[in-house]
Amino acid sequence: MRIAIFSDTYAPEINGVAKTLKRYTNYLEARGIEYKLFVPESSTPVPTVPQVQRFTSIPFVLYPECRIALPNPLHIRQTLDDFNPSLIHIATPFNLGLFGLHYGKKHNIPMVASYHTHFDDYLEYYHLTFLQKWIWKYMSWFHRYFEKVYVPSESTREKLLSQQIHDKIELWGRGVDHSFFSPEKQTSKIREKYNIKEKNILLYVGRISPEKDVQVVLNTFHKLPEKIKKDTHLLMVGDGPLLKQLSELECEQITWTGFMEGNDLAEVYASSNVFIFPSSTETFGNVVLEAQSSGLPVIGARAGGVQHLINHGQNGFLCEPKNTQEFARYTSLLLDDCQLQQKLGDHACQFANAQSWEQIFDRLLASFEDVLKKKQRITA
Known part of the structure; x- marks a missing residue:
C-alpha cells in the first residue's frame, strides 16, 4: 500500500487535526507503509524529510492554524507520478485537497477522505451564517468522489448523513498517550x-x-x-x-x-x-x-x-x-x-x-484494505 495524503495542517502546528495526522504518519512509518504527505509550509521552521512536501501558504481566515497552500502543480504531479500511489487520502477540502482529488479522478486511483472540522458551525461565531448553504453545497460536491469518508464521532457521522454528504461514512476515532497524560x-x-x-x-x-x-x-x-x-x-x-x-x-x-x-x-x-x-x-x-x-x-x-x-x-x-x-x-x-x-x-x-491509538489505526488500515480490494474486484 502506498498512500498519498493531502492536508492543510500538520505538525508542528498545534491543533487536533495536525496532532492526529502526525500520529497517523508515525504509525505508517512503524508499519513500513510508504506514504507521501502534501501540506502547507509551517509557521515555524521544521526539518526537511523526503515523505513530506511543503508549499507556500497563507492563513485560513476562519481558522489560522489551517493554512491555504499555494501548490506547485507541476511539482506535485511529478512527485505523484514517481510515487505511484495505490490510495489517495484527503484530510481537508481546500487547495491541496482539490489537487489530490483531480489527480485521483484523472488516474482512477481509489480515494478516501476524512472530515475533521465543522466549519459551518464556526460561521455563526464570525457572523457569516449566510455562507452555510454554500459550504454544504461545496462539501457535497467535493465528497461525492470518495469511496469512504471517515469521521471522528457518531454525531459527526449523523450530521454528514443528514446533509447527504456521502452514504459510506465510517468512524475513525481518536486515542491518547496514556503514559504521557497521566x-x-x-x-x-x-x-x-x-x-x-x-x-x-x-x-x-x-x-x-x-x-x-x-x-x-x-x-x-x-x-x-x-x-x-x-x-x-x-x-x-x-x-x-x-x-x-x-x-x-x-x-x-x-x-x-x-x-x-x-x-x-x-x-x-x-x-x-x-x-x-x-x-x-x-x-x-x-x-x-x-x-x-x-x-x-x-x-x-x-x-x-x-x-x-x-x-x-x-x-x-x-x-x-x-x-x-x-x-x-x-x-x-x-x-x-x-x-x-x-x-x-x-x-x-x-x-x-481504553482508547488505544494502535487499535484505532489498525481499524483504519483494515478499512483502507477493503477499499483497495473492492476497487480490484471492479477493475478485474
Whole structure:
C-alpha cells in the first residue's frame, strides 16, 4: 500500500487535526507503509524529510492554524507520478485537497477522505451564517468522489448523513498517550509557578477563540457560589485571537498561561482538579480525552464529539451548550466534593485508558484494505 495524503495542517502546528495526522504518519512509518504527505509550509521552521512536501501558504481566515497552500502543480504531479500511489487520502477540502482529488479522478486511483472540522458551525461565531448553504453545497460536491469518508464521532457521522454528504461514512476515532497524560504527572510546581494559593484549580485547555465558547468558561467561574469561588483558581491554557482582549480583564484568581505543550501541559492537567470545556463545535475533543487520561472529571457541552466522551454522572457532566447556569451548577458540585472529584476522575482515567491509538489505526488500515480490494474486484 502506498498512500498519498493531502492536508492543510500538520505538525508542528498545534491543533487536533495536525496532532492526529502526525500520529497517523508515525504509525505508517512503524508499519513500513510508504506514504507521501502534501501540506502547507509551517509557521515555524521544521526539518526537511523526503515523505513530506511543503508549499507556500497563507492563513485560513476562519481558522489560522489551517493554512491555504499555494501548490506547485507541476511539482506535485511529478512527485505523484514517481510515487505511484495505490490510495489517495484527503484530510481537508481546500487547495491541496482539490489537487489530490483531480489527480485521483484523472488516474482512477481509489480515494478516501476524512472530515475533521465543522466549519459551518464556526460561521455563526464570525457572523457569516449566510455562507452555510454554500459550504454544504461545496462539501457535497467535493465528497461525492470518495469511496469512504471517515469521521471522528457518531454525531459527526449523523450530521454528514443528514446533509447527504456521502452514504459510506465510517468512524475513525481518536486515542491518547496514556503514559504521557497521566495522574502521575501531578506536581506542586504548577501552584508555585503561577502563585496559586486556592484549594481547587479549574482548568480550560484549548484555543482562546469565539467558537470554543471561552466566554462560557469565564461566566461559569464568576457564577460560582462565593464560598466555592474564593477557594478556586481558574487556569486558562491556550492561545488565540481573544487572548489579548480577555487576559487584560484582570482577576487575581484567573491565570492566562498562553500556549503550552509537552510535559508542561501534562503536568498542568494532572495538577488540576476539574476540567471545563464548553465548546459545542468539536468533531471529537482531543483535549477532553487528554484531561480524562490525566485523571480529571470533565464538564462539557452536550453537543458534537464531546458528548460521546463524557458519561453523565460517571466520568463528568454534560450541560446544554452555552447554559452558564448549568455549567456553574455542575462545576460547583465537583469543586465542593473531593470524593466525587476522585470517583469521577478515576472513571475518566479508566475510560481514556481504553482508547488505544494502535487499535484505532489498525481499524483504519483494515478499512483502507477493503477499499483497495473492492476497487480490484471492479477493475478485474
